[in-house]
Each structure stands twice: as C-alpha cells, then as structure tokens.
Amino acid sequence: MNTTRFMWRSGWITIVVVVVGLFGAWVLLNAVIGGRCDAACVVGSLSQALRLATPIAFAALCGVICERAGVVDIGIEGKMLMSAMTCYAINLFGFQVLKDSMGAEAAGSLSRLLAVGLGMLSALLLAMLHAVVSIRFKVDQIISGTVINILAIGVTGYMYRSFLAENLPAGPGTFPILNIPFLANLPVIGPILFQQKPLTYVMLILMVAVHYVLFFTPWGLRTRAVGEHPRAADTLGINVFRTRYVNVWIGGLVAGLGGAWFTLEAVDVFNPLMTNGLGFIGLAAMIFGKWNPFGALAGALIFGLGSSVTSTVSIFRPDIPSQIPQMLPYILTIIVLTGVVGRAVPPAADGQPYEK
Amino acid sequence: MSVTSESLPASSGGSPSRANLWRALGAWLTRSSVYMPLLAIGTAFVLGGVVIWVTSGSLDTVFLAYEGLLRGALFKSRGLSESLVATIPYIMLSLGIAVGFKAGLFNIGVEGQFYIGAITATWMGASLQGVPAVIHLPLTILAGAAGGALWAAIPAFLKARTGAHEVITTIMMNYIAFRLTEFLISGPFRDPNAAAVQTPRVAPNAELWSFHAIPDRLQDPLNALLVGVVFAGLAFVVARWALPRLARRYPGMGWAGAAQTLGAKAGFAFAVGALAFVLLPALTRLAWPFTDPYDRLHIGLFVALAAAVMVWWLLWKTTVGFELRMVGANPSAARYAGVSITRNILLGMSISGALAGMAGMMEVLGVSICRCLPLFFSSGYGFDAIAISLLAKNNPFGILLSSFLFGAMRNGADLMELNSGVSKYIISLLQALVLLFVAAPPIVRWLYRLRAPAGREESTAVTRGWGGQA
Numbered sequence: 001m002n003t004t005r006f007m008w009r010s011g012w013i014t015i016v017v018v019v020v021g022l023f024g025a026w027v028l029l030n031a032v033i034g035g036r037c038d039a040a041c042v043v044g045s046l047s048q049a050l051r052l053a054t055p056i057a058f059a060a061l062c063g064v065i066c067e068r069a070g071v072v073d074i075g076i077e078g079k080m081l082m083s084a085m086t087c088y089a090i091n092l093f094g095f096q097v098l099k100d101s102m103g104a105e106a107a108g109s110l111s112r113l114l115a116v117g118l119g120m121l122s123a124l125l126l127a128m129l130h131a132v133v134s135i136r137f138k139v140d141q142i143i144s145g146t147v148i149n150i151l152a153i154g155v156t157g158y159m160y161r162s163f164l165a166e167n168l169p170a171g172p173g174t175f176p177i178l179n180i181p182f183l184a185n186l187p188v189i190g191p192i193l194f195q196q197k198p199l200t201y202v203m204l205i206l207m208v209a210v211h212y213v214l215f216f217t218p219w220g221l222r223t224r225a226v227g228e229h230p231r232a233a234d235t236l237g238i239n240v241f242r243t244r245y246v247n248v249w250i251g252g253l254v255a256g257l258g259g260a261w262f263t264l265e266a267v268d269v270f271n272p273l274m275t276n277g278l279g280f281i282g283l284a285a286m287i288f289g290k291w292n293p294f295g296a297l298a299g300a301l302i303f304g305l306g307s308s309v310t311s312t313v314s315i316f317r318p319d320i321p322s323q324i325p326q327m328l329p330y331i332l333t334i335i336v337l338t339g340v341v342g343r344a345v346p347p348a349a350d351g352q353p354y355e356k
Numbered sequence: 357m358s359v360t361s362e363s364l365p366a367s368s369g370g371s372p373s374r375a376n377l378w379r380a381l382g383a384w385l386t387r388s389s390v391y392m393p394l395l396a397i398g399t400a401f402v403l404g405g406v407v408i409w410v411t412s413g414s415l416d417t418v419f420l421a422y423e424g425l426l427r428g429a430l431f432k433s434r435g436l437s438e439s440l441v442a443t444i445p446y447i448m449l450s451l452g453i454a455v456g457f458k459a460g461l462f463n464i465g466v467e468g469q470f471y472i473g474a475i476t477a478t479w480m481g482a483s484l485q486g487v488p489a490v491i492h493l494p495l496t497i498l499a500g501a502a503g504g505a506l507w508a509a510i511p512a513f514l515k516a517r518t519g520a521h522e523v524i525t526t527i528m529m530n531y532i533a534f535r536l537t538e539f540l541i542s543g544p545f546r547d548p549n550a551a552a553v554q555t556p557r558v559a560p561n562a563e564l565w566s567f568h569a570i571p572d573r574l575q576d577p578l579n580a581l582l583v584g585v586v587f588a589g590l591a592f593v594v595a596r597w598a599l600p601r602l603a604r605r606y607p608g609m610g611w612a613g614a615a616q617t618l619g620a621k622a623g624f625a626f627a628v629g630a631l632a633f634v635l636l637p638a639l640t641r642l643a644w645p646f647t648d649p650y651d652r653l654h655i656g657l658f659v660a661l662a663a664a665v666m667v668w669w670l671l672w673k674t675t676v677g678f679e680l681r682m683v684g685a686n687p688s689a690a691r692y693a694g695v696s697i698t699r700n701i702l703l704g705m706s707i708s709g710a711l712a713g714m715a716g717m718m719e720v721l722g723v724s725i726c727r728c729l730p731l732f733f734s735s736g737y738g739f740d741a742i743a744i745s746l747l748a749k750n751n752p753f754g755i756l757l758s759s760f761l762f763g764a765m766r767n768g769a770d771l772m773e774l775n776s777g778v779s780k781y782i783i784s785l786l787q788a789l790v791l792l793f794v795a796a797p798p799i800v801r802w803l804y805r806l807r808a809p810a811g812r813e814e815s816t817a818v819t820r821g822w823g824g825q826a
Contacts, residue, residue, distance in 0.1 A: 139796040142462070143746045147795070150743055151788035157781030162411055272781070277527065280464065284524035323539035330528040330535075337525065338518040 033316035045308045046192045053297075053304030054200045054265070055080065055275075058258025059282020060289065060296035061203075061210055062251040067291060068214060069247035070227040070349040072141040075130055075148025076255050077279025079123040083259025085156040087119035088270035089164060091263065095172040108172030112264055116199075120256030126152060127252020131245050138353035157272040164270060173268050175199065197265045199257060206254065211293040223247055227347035230354045240354050258282070288337055291347060299333070306332045396793030396800055397761075404786045408778050420776035428771025429764035437567075437653035441723055443763030445470070447660040448715035449741035450759055451667050452708040454750040458671055459704030460684035465511060465526025466712040467738025468533030469504035473713020474720050475537050476503025478729045479545065481558030481721060488578040489561040490585065496562040497659070497717060504713015505706040507533060512705030516698040522705070530738075541731050553731040564654045564722035567646035574637040583636055588629025595621040654722030661756070663711060668752040670707075680704050740766075743791050762787060
C-alpha cells in the first residue's frame with residue numbers, strides 16, 4: 001500500500017482546501033460587510049474559527065479512529081454529551097470540595113483537570129458499551145450507535161433535571177486562555193494559533209499524533225488492515241477483536257475530550273442537548289476528510305470558519321435576517337463536499353461485524 | 357424472573373394437569389415471535405426501574421412513576437388519543453427512514469424534510485381560500501409530500517452525481533431547513549395580523565379533521581363526497597385483492613369473469629362510495645363516539661395507516677420496490693442486472709422525504725392549535741424515528757407497533773413526571789434500552805442464560821454501514 005504518497009496527496013488537498021476556504025471566506029466577508037472588517041477583525045474571526053472547529057475535530061478524530069478499525073460510530077454525539085455533563089458536574093462539585101483545602105485558583109485548575117479526566121472516562125464507558133454490543137454481540141453498529149445517542153440524552157437529561165438544574169453553587173469557570181511563550185507574540189499566526197484554550201492545543205497535537213500512529217506505526221497498519229480486510233488480518237495473526245476494542249475505547253476517550261470542550265472551554269453551563277448535532281457534523285467532517293485525520297481537521301475548520309464568519313456578519317450587518325448567514329456553514333460544507341472532495345470511500349470492512 | 361424454566365421444551369403427551377399446561381404455554385410463548393421483544397421491553401423497564409430506585413432512593417417512586425406513565429399514556433382522559441397523536445408523526449417519519457434503509461440510504465434528514473413539508477403544506481393550505489375540501493385537502497397533503505420529497509431529492513441528486521455522502525448532506529440540509537423555515541416564518545411568510553410570530557392560518561377546508569369534528573364536517577356535501585371518494589378507493593383495492601382469490605376458491609360462480617373486468621370492481625367501488633356518501637353523514641349524526649372537543653386525534657391516523665400499507669406494498673409487492681431493495685442489498689449486483697442506481701437513489705430518497713414531509717404536514721393541519729406554523733415549531737421526532745425503524749427492523753407493520761410504544765411513552769412521560777417527580781428524560785433511557793435489547797437478542801439470552809434457538813439464526817443486520825456504495 002502506497003501510504004506515503006497517499007498521505008502527501010491528502011495533505012496537499014487539505015492545504016489547498018484550507019487556503020481556498022480562508023481566502024474565499026475573507027472575500028465574502030468583506031463583500032457582505034462593505035470592507036469594515038479590519039485586520040484585527042479578520043484575525044479574530046480566524047481565531048474563533050479554530051476555536052469552534054475544536055469539538056468537531058475531536059468528534060471527527062473519534063470517528064477516524066473507530067472506523068479505520070471497521071467499527072462505525074454514530075454515537076459520538078452521545079459520548080460528547082455524556083462527557084460534557086460529567087465535566088460540568090465534576091468541575092462544579094470538585095471545586096466545592098477542593099477550595100477549602102487550597103486556594104480558589106489552584107482548586108479551579110485542579111477541578112478542571114479532574115473534570116477532563118472523568119469526562120473522558122464517562123465517554124469511555126459508553127464507548128465500551130458500544131464496543132461490547134457491536135463487537136462481541138455483533139449487533140448492527142448503526143443500531144448500537146443510536147442506542148448510545150439516546151442513552152446519553154436520557155442519562156444526561158435525567159441527571160441534569162435531578163441534580164444540576166437548580167440551587168447550584170458558583171463554579172470555577174472554564175479554562176483560561178493559554179498563551180504559548182514566544183509564539184503567541186508572532187504577528188498574525190500568534191493570535192490565531194497560539195492564543196487558544198488548552199483543549200484546542202490538545203486537538204492539534206492529537207491530530208498529528210493520530211496521523212503518525214495511523215500511517216507510520218505497526219499499530220496503525222494493523223488498525224487499517226482490520227478495517228479493510230479483517231479476515232486477511234486475522235490470517236496474519238492480528239487479533240481483530242482486540243484491535244477493534246482498543247480503537248473504539250481510544251475513540252471514546254477522544255470524544256470525551258470533545259465533550260469537555262462544551263462545558264470547560266465554551267461556556268460554564270450545561271444544557272440538555274447542548275452538543276446540538278456537532279457530533280454528527282464531526283462525522284461529516286470525517287467523511288469529508290476521507291477518513292484521514294488532517295482531512296477531518298480541514299472539514300472541521302471549514303465548518304468552524306463558516307460559523308465564525310456568520311457571527312461576524314451578524315455583528316456588522318444586523319439588518320440581514322440572522323437566519324440567512326446562519327445557513328452559510330452548512331451550505332459551504334455541502335458545496336465544498338460536492339465540488340472538491342467527491343466520492344468518499346470508507347474502509348472496506350466499515351460497519352461489518354467480524355465473525356471468526 | 358423464572359424464565360429459564362419456561363424455556364424448557366414441553367413434555368409431550370402428559371396428563372393435562374396444571375403444571376403441564378403452564379409448561380406448554382411457556383413453550384409456546386418461547387417459540388412465538390413476540391417472546392424476545394416482550395422480554396426485551398420488560399428487561400428495559402426493570403433496568404429503568406433500578407435506575408429510578410437508585411437515584412431517588414425509594415422503591416415507591418418506581419411504582420409511582422410507572423403507574424403515572426401507564427395512566428398518562430393510556431387511561432387518563434384523552435390519554436390514549438394523545439398517545440395516538442404522537443404516534444402519527446412517528447409512523448410517517450420512521451416509514452421514511454425504513455424506505456431509505458431498504459434502499460441502502462441512511463436518511464438522517466427526515467427532521468429537515470419534516471419542516472419543509474410543514475411549510476409547503478402551510479403555504480398551500482393558507483394561500484388558497486374557499487376551495488372545497490375534496491380538492492384542497494388532497495392538494496395540501498400532496499404539497500407537504502412534495503416539499504419533503506424535493507428537499508430529500510437534493511442530497512439524492514448530489515449523491516448520484518458527485519458521490520457526496522447522504523449522511524453529511526442530509527444533516528446539513530436539516531440545519532438549512534431549520535434556518536429556512538425560521539426565516540420564512542419570521543419574514544416573508546409571517547402572518548401580519550397575529551401577535552405571535554407565526555404563519556397565517558390554513559383554510560378550514562385544508563385542515564385534517566379532528567375526530568370529534570367529523571359529524572359536523574360531513575354535513576357539508578362536498579366533504580361527504582371526499583369521504584365517499586376515499587371509501588370508493590378503498591373498496592376498489594379490496595375488490596382487486598379479493599376477487600381473484602374468490603375466483604380461485606370458488607370456481608364457476610362467475611367470479612373469474614368479474615375478477616378480470618374492470619367494470620365489476622369499479623361498480624363495487626362506486627356502490628360502496630355512494631353508500632358512504634349517502635349514509636355516513638346521517639349515521640355519524642346519530643351516533644358518534646368522539647365527542648370531546650379538546651381531543652386532538654385527527655384523521656391523519658388513517659393516512660399514516662394507509663402509508664404503512666402502501667410502503668409495505670411498494671417495497672415487497674412491486675417491481676419498483678424490488679429494485680429499491682436490490683440496490684439497497686447489493687448495488688453491484690443491481691447494476692449488473694441492469695438496474696439504474698441513480699434512478700433508485702433519487703426514488704428512494706424522494707419517497708423517504710415525501711413520507712417525512714407528510715409528517716410535518718399533519719402536525720400543522722391536524723395537531724397545531726393555531727393550525728399554522730409557529731416560530732419555535734420543534735418536534736424532536738426525527739432522531740426517535742431512527743430508533744423506531746431500527747426497532748421494527750424496517751418492517752412497516754412493526755413500525756406501527758413500535759411507533760405506538762414510543763408515542764405512548766412520550767405522551768405518558770408528563771404525567772409520570774408530575775406524579776412521581778422522576779424526570780421525563782428517563783423515557784429516553786428506557787427507549788435506548790428497549791432498542792438495545794430488541795436489536796440484540798444475544799444480550800437478552802446471555803442475561804437470562806437462555807439457549808440460542810436451534811437452526812434459526814437471527815439476523816440483526818438492518819443497515820449496511822454507511823449505506824450502499826453507488
């Protein structure tokens with residue numbers, strides 16, 4: 001398999017799409033708002049685009065990890081919702097417990113970290129359920145994913161109504177912006193790339209890491225073999241079940257990070273259904289990126305860009321009905337998908353239970 | 357639960373004692389096709405009860421909650437009819453999803469098609485005034501179906517042309533549909549005379565009749581004519597189905613001739629239609645069981661039932677349906693056999709979207725209090741519908757049952773919450789568990805240590821991953 005060339009090709013596509021997307025968005029933005037978006041506003045929009053792309057990228061990455069091993073995961077939305085709820089609750093109540101023994105500042109940091117960890121674990125629990133049901137019991141994976149989604153809506157909504165809806169103490173708030181030393185002061189790149197909140201950095205690092213693991217390590221090769229032709233992989237001594245289990249679990253952890261974004265980076269509240277379909281949009285980004293991490297990132301960025309342009313437009317042109325620019329990210333995604341990407345072919349064994 | 361003892365095979369030829377009767381009953385039950393679903397549903401409720409018990413800390417709450425759920429869904433006043441009101445859109449949407457699945461298409465976009473169907477139907481219903489129901493109502497229903505079908509045809513076209521995956525495009529089309537309807541309702545299509553942000557009211561003749569209003573409606577001869585036409589159509593279908601069977605069963609009684617001529621069937625249909633036209637207005641005036649003016653149950657129920665039958669007929673009894681299922685089951689084989697993939701993608705998505713659009717139409721014409729489309733017309737039916745069609749394994753008649761289960765639970769949840777303080781989100785938990793256990797008989801068998809049925813391998817695959825690769 002000509003991995004290296006494939007990687008380069010997909011890398012180039014990614015870069016071209018991102019550059020064209022950025023330029024197009026910039027032109028469109030200025031045309032609509034009459035050139036009133038100055039340099040700072042453009043940089044602000046791009047920075048916001050990256051911020052809004054973060055949960056989608058996490059979701060897409062979860063999808064890539066699972067589906068490269070041949071397990072379709074439409075339960076990402078549910079896992080993110082679960083993790084968002086857990087993170088919010090742990091952050092809030094952990095802070096109450098910790099703040100007496102240490103300063104409020106330190107307690108806040110610690111409870112947020114604790115929240116991310118437990119949020120990832122809660123998503124992992126759902127991922128384990130998905131893994132057992134779809135790998136051991138060989139249930140249709142779309143069904144299993146739907147179960148995860150509905151289950152998460154039920155559990156988080158129930159917990160929210162029972163424990164998180166009223167009489168809440170003050171929480172420690174979301175992660176502060178983390179400036180990377182030296183790099184944050186670079187003229188344009190600095191504010192866009194290096195003045196973000198921590199989970200965004202985690203997402204970028206994870207993208208590179210997953211790409212490396214998937215295409216340059218034995219584990220990645222095994223994963224892709226299991227996703228393309230499990231029977232052949234099995235014949236060569238690869239444990240198909242174990243590979244699938246571990247990938248689904250890791251995917252769950254990644255989706256947990258995506259969930260943490262909602263309540264630890266975006267806002268300091270939890271609402272039932274707050275993930276608002278971003279998990280599915282992450283799936284769209286994954287398919288858009290043809291099951292490659294960087295392609296998925298490009299898909300997420302396009303969507304993030306659309307959203308941030310939307311909010312910029314509605315600030316400068318309140319006379320346009322807000323719904324029109326709000327349609328933009330979705331229309332943009334469809335146009336790019338049909339015009340640039342074309343036919344997406346999933347891993348050959350994607351969605352098929354393996355019978356030994 | 358002592359299910360294990362029931363699963364033992366019945367001893368043959370014992371004396372008809374009580375124990376043997378039970379055993380025979382048990383054996384019959386374990387062999388019947390409702391056994392595993394019932395066991396699955398029971399297990400889900402038991403587990404849900406455990407969750408309520410653990411989180412609320414008292415066993416009484418569990419019984420209080422389930423009692424409230426049951427009473428709210430069935431026995432309180434208007435309980436059953438409200439459950440049916442919620443069942444109707446579920447049926448239509450999950451039929452839509454099932455048609456998609458059967459054609460190898462994963463239509464996540466039913467929610468968006470629902471909205472577009474609602475808005476096109478409202479437009480058709482509100483823009484014509486004073487047109488008799490016999491023309492206006494079918495036209496409005498068609499408008500809803502056409503809106504949904506067109507909205508679904510866009511992703512289908514993109515898939516057929518460029519290979520863009522329908523899962524992405526339908527999700528995107530969902531959000532576009534939400535914003536578009538919001539924009540239309542608050543802007544160009546807003547009712548200038550209403551205080552609330554909503555569309556104009558649809559004409560009375562375009563409404564789907566509530567059950568309690570049927571006697572009044574039938575006093576208008578044109579409405580009675582509509583009913584007569586519907587009855588005639590039904591009679592024609594029945595005659596077409598029954599006459600050849602009668603001819604085969606009782607040859608030589610002239611049936612064969614009647615079965616082959618159009619005249620006999622048409623005559624029968626005309627007679628039934630005319631009878632309905634003449635008699636029904638008077639009969640419903642005399643005695644009519646639905647008198648509660650706040651009852652929201654509407655004749656969309658019949659539309660939904662008819663849709664289920666028609667989907668079944670289309671998919672399993674026609675060439676068109678056979679081709680759809682063929683493309684869904686094995687696109688390469690279908691193409692090899694000369695079946696057009698493009699045509700079937702377009703057709704499958706359009707039918708799917710038409711059914712979803714009709715669901716939106718019915719919510720406006722039959723349920724919405726203002727008989728219009730208000731700004732925040734949220735349904736949340738779409739994702740439940742995916743679960744329902746999976747639960748029914750894409751079988752139209754199974755969809756009727758599972759839609760009712762979901763509709764009843766959705767409706768009963770309010771009284772449950774009021775009764776016991778248990779949040780109604782527990783319903784989602786129950787639904788997820790039901791779906792899980794029904795979809796995975798191995799899990800239920802593993803839970804109760806049941807043996808797998810010999811010889812009959814249960815297939816749980818109802819979807820094909822990301823759908824057919826065209």
